[in-house]
Amino acid sequence: MRNGYEVLVVDDEPIVGKQLRQALSKDGFNVETCVLPVDALKRIDEKEFDVVVTDIRMDDINGIEVLEHVLNKSGKTKVILMTGFAMMELARYAMENGAFDFLEKPFTPDDLRAAVGKAVGQPRQFPVK
Amino acid sequence: MAVITISKASMGKTVADGVRREFCYGYFDSDEVFLAASKDFGVPEAKIRSALEVAPKFWGMSSATRQKLIACYQSTLAKFLLRGNVVYYGPAGHLLIQGVSHALKVFLWPGDNTTGKSVGYMSLHEVINGESLCDLVIDTGKTSVEDAVKIISDHALSTRYHTTTYSMNCVKNIALSSKVKAALIDVDHDVNVRASGGSVYIHVRAADRKRQKLTAAIGNMVKSIRDVVNVEVTVTEDIFQKYAGTYR
Numbered sequence: 001m002r003n004g005y006e007v008l009v010v011d012d013e014p015i016v017g018k019q020l021r022q023a024l025s026k027d028g029f030n031v032e033t034c035v036l037p038v039d040a041l042k043r044i045d046e047k048e049f050d051v052v053v054t055d056i057r058m059d060d061i062n063g064i065e066v067l068e069h070v071l072n073k074s075g076k077t078k079v080i081l082m083t084g085f086a087m088m089e090l091a092r093y094a095m096e097n098g099a100f101d102f103l104e105k106p107f108t109p110d111d112l113r114a115a116v117g118k119a120v121g122q123p124r125q126f127p128v129k
Numbered sequence: 130m131a132v133i134t135i136s137k138a139s140m141g142k143t144v145a146d147g148v149r150r151e152f153c154y155g156y157f158d159s160d161e162v163f164l165a166a167s168k169d170f171g172v173p174e175a176k177i178r179s180a181l182e183v184a185p186k187f188w189g190m191s192s193a194t195r196q197k198l199i200a201c202y203q204s205t206l207a208k209f210l211l212r213g214n215v216v217y218y219g220p221a222g223h224l225l226i227q228g229v230s231h232a233l234k235v236f237l238w239p240g241d242n243t244t245g246k247s248v249g250y251m252s253l254h255e256v257i258n259g260e261s262l263c264d265l266v267i268d269t270g271k272t273s274v275e276d277a278v279k280i281i282s283d284h285a286l287s288t289r290y291h292t293t294t295y296s297m298n299c300v301k302n303i304a305l306s307s308k309v310k311a312a313l314i315d316v317d318h319d320v321n322v323r324a325s326g327g328s329v330y331i332h333v334r335a336a337d338r339k340r341q342k343l344t345a346a347i348g349n350m351v352k353s354i355r356d357v358v359n360v361e362v363t364v365t366e367d368i369f370q371k372y373a374g375t376y377r
Contacts, residue, residue, distance in 0.1 A: 091230035091296060092289040102230075102293035108326070115294050 003028035005120045006047070010040040010054040010066055011082075020053065023109035024116060037061035041069050049077050051100075051119045053112070056083040056090070064097065071098045078119035082107070131233045131290035132210050133281065134222030138237030138269050140277075145218035147278035152216075152285065157209055159219030166205035170311060177202055181220050193318035199225075200311035207304035213292060223263045226303065230296040233285050236263040237277070239270055298326070305329065305356050312350060316343070327358025334367040 007029045009020045017033035024031045032049075034040035037058050044052065044066075052070050056063035067079045078100035083090065086104035094102050101115040133154070135145045142158070149156040159181070167174040180190060180198035190198075203225040210217065210226060223234035265284055267277050284290070306324035313320045313331065321332040329351055335343045344362045351360045 086295050088228045088230045088296075088299075091293050095230070095291045095293060096287065096289045098288075102295045104295045104298065107294070111294050111298075 003120075005029050005050045005116075007031045007051045007053060007116060008040060008043060008049045009033045010037055010052065010058075010063070011035070012037070012055065012058045016055070020112060023112055026109075027113050027117065029116065037066055040066060044070055044073055044077075048074055051078050051080060051116050053080045053082065053116065056081055056094075057085060064094070067094070067097060067099055080115050080119060131231050131285045131292075132213065132215055132217070132226075132229070133233045133235065133285055134217045134219075134226060135235045135281075136223060136237050136263075137218070137220050138239065140269055140274055141218055141237050143274050144237065144267075144277045144281070145216050147274060148281050148285070149216045151278060151282045152214070155212060155215040157215060157217055162202060162206050162209060162217075162219060165209070166201045169205050169208075170201040172198060172201055193314055196318055197311050197314040200307045200314065204304050204307035204311060207300050207307065210300050211297070211304065213297075225307075226300070227262070229299045229303070231290050231292040232296075232300075233265065233281070233290050234263045235265045235267065235281055237269050238266050239268075302326075309351055309354060309357065312354060313347060316347060316350075327356055329357050329360050331360065331362045333362070333364050335364050337366050340364045340366075 005028075007024055009017050009024075009031060011017050011020070011033075012035055014033075014035050017035065021031040021033055032043065034043060037054075037060060040052075040054070041061065043049075052066065054063040054066045063081050063083070067081065070077050070079050079098065080101045080103060081094045081099050082103040082105055084105040086102070091102045100119050103111060103115060133148055135141055135148070137159070145156065145158070148154070163174045163178050166172070166177050177198045180195045181202060183189070185192075185195065206217070206222070206225055209215065210229075210232070223236055226232050226234070265281065267280060269277070272280070302324040305327075306322045306329065309324065309329050309331070310320060310322040313322065313333070317333040317335070319334060323330045331347060331351065333343065333347065344364055347362045348360050351357055
């Protein structure tokens with residue numbers, strides 16, 4: 001069942017976008033994916049997304065630039081950054097610059113769904129291991 | 130919101146209490162962690178306390194035992210920090226909880242009274258060359274309790290220290306890796322353990338002839354630890370043992 005929330009996933013690896021779309025669709029999110037950050041910026045200008053999930057390290061335009069673009073356009077859209085090169089300072093920098101959450105790749109679908117759920121104000125509860 | 134660790138110092142408890150009140154955070158100190166670690170790992174509380182608080186002596190506790198007890202403390206401390214929105218007052222918070230972006234690590238520094246240098250507060254980069262063990266160093270000699278509470282509170286409000294999925298996973302990883310390390314220190318006191326999710330990566334050194342046995346033994350020991358999903362053991366050859374063995 002659709003929950004009506006619009007999510008944009010930006011990652012230069014098509015397989016990542018495909019997997020994240022699958023994971024989020026299970027929770028009813030409408031997911032769009034972009035492989036090229038330039039295309040993502042265009043889509044962000046055209047449409048107001050509830051959540052943008054973006055990789056940080058990409059060619060031409062990086063995730064921090066996507067974050068800045070989103071925040072300049074709309075304060076409502078939440079941005080979740082993900083990277084395979086996570087470090088404390090990078091996480092702090094991202095949060096300081098307005099990111100909603102920061103994920104280290106690889107992450108579990110539950111981590112992603114929990115982060116996106118929290119971003120749209122519908123926190124998911126997972127059983128404590 | 131941030132987890133705040135405050136190092137032990139003369140006015141530290143008052144500062145920690147002031148910060149806790151400011152944010153209505155939970156509070157725990159090293160006494161609670163000693164007690165909980167003692168229960169968690171079945172080790173006398175006094176031993177853990179002495180591993181952290183008593184300086185090493187020639188005839189004192191062995192390095193391996195100390196490391197094991199510190200790993201027990203670290204694991205329990207990380208478990209406490211998972212609660213979120215807490216102030217920890219005690220030793221070594223900045224050393225044991227590294228790489229966690231939502232932990233604001235405050236070091237209370239008695240100051241440089243010999244030169245009369247006034248530092249107020251500064252990042253550790255300015256105190257220790259290039260090291261970022263702490264986020265904030267406060268000179269307790271020149272800062273009042275009220276000012277110290279204000280400085281810490283102002284920093285803690287920054288979005289820099291907001292909790293992220295990554296930082297929470299870092300704390301979970303610290304809790305798990307230190308638990309595994311505590312279990313394995315008797316095997317090799319130089320054991321290197323890294324945890325990611327439920328996967329645990331272990332590196333030990335051993336003589337070539339012991340390699341296979343050790344890999345299997347470690348695998349079995351670690352698999353029984355709670356929260357461990359997968360174990361990868363790497364055993365590299367211990368050159369010292371190899372040559373020592375040839376002279377037997």
